Amino acid sequence: MAAKPRIATVSLAGCFGCHMSLLDLDERILKLAELVEFDRSPINDYKDFRARCAVGVVEGGCCTEENVHVLERFRKQCDLLVSIGECAISGGIPAMRNNIPLRECLEEAYLKSPGVYNPGGVIPNDPEIPLLLHRLYPCHEVVKIDLFIPGCPPPADAIWDALVSLLAGRPAAPAYDRLKYD
């Protein structure tokens, strides 16, 4: 029997809602585990790739330098890259800061916001903290993306349909009632 195709998933600037929707496959998650081998993913908590993957699933866009590095690594390690959810596709909630200067965002969060206790008036800038980009980038503006599954989050059925047809080598257009932006 040929080795099962490997699948990797990651959440960049997302809320893990798309991964929740993936778990919402209910018992089909067992079927998915039969079809594929999970490589790097928050589901098994593997922090890095163990082998080359057939499919990489990316939730969330890029709001930090680290997000860009991880996304570029996914592009290198995966044959096909899938953008899943509104944040990966059009920026989503994290992109609401895109028309506000970064300094203003940081000042609002760490200095001006009601309830903030920051007597030193310091905006965190430790090298350990991923560097924020000046704005959020949807994944396809950073690397090439092969398939998009929109939704906030995409319905589990939409994820199932897309993954199954992708693994069968026939990427299909989503059914009308499974194409959602909300």
Add this chain to the structure above:
Amino acid sequence: MKTVTFTIDGKIVRADKGQTILKAAEAAGIYIPRLCACKDLVPHGSCRVCSVRVNGRIQASCVQTAAEGAIVESETDELREYRRNIIDMLFVEGNHFCMFCEKSGFCELQALAYRFGITAPKYRLLYPKRDIDLSHPEVYLDHNRCILCGRCVRASQDLDRKNVFQFVERGCRKRLQVNGEALSDTDLRAADQAVSACPVGALMRKRVGYAVPVGRRPYDEVPIGRDIEKKGEE
């Protein structure tokens, strides 16, 4: 009344003399996608989503009257792509956050994108900086979602007889302006036709959002225009 006979994608369609191609198609059960055209409003042909080829030339079917013997093409790959490109451009030009928009599931722009099977933006997202006018007690105006279709402008003038809205500036700077410092200075009321004429979530009534659960909203299961197409099948 005098009638004219013409064809749309080879199908014979009869129209009253002076009737637009869009209206005649609708009566014949043929749906031509549209955004700025709206029932009861004088069409002004600005969004170009309803573009068709009439005897080989591209025309906005909401303003072009049907002529005897005209050969109209609508559902061609070329026109489908043109229409889809317009929808794509409208999405990247504004800030359309469907995930929390109260209009989601009722929005004509979103419904058209669903109908065209759009899964991701084709063009670079612009994330423009736009204002929200929350001054009015019953209605708010979110410029982030405004697609400049002019439906509120025409509805306010022609149906409400109030002239609350107008366009200012030109080209990429064109924007909707209210007749006063803010929306609260105008005589706009929540029940005005201008409010219900908005196809997107730009002009919205306050405190009535999210009343219909996901799955039961107009465009959740049924594509926009299906009602018109059904008439043609009967």
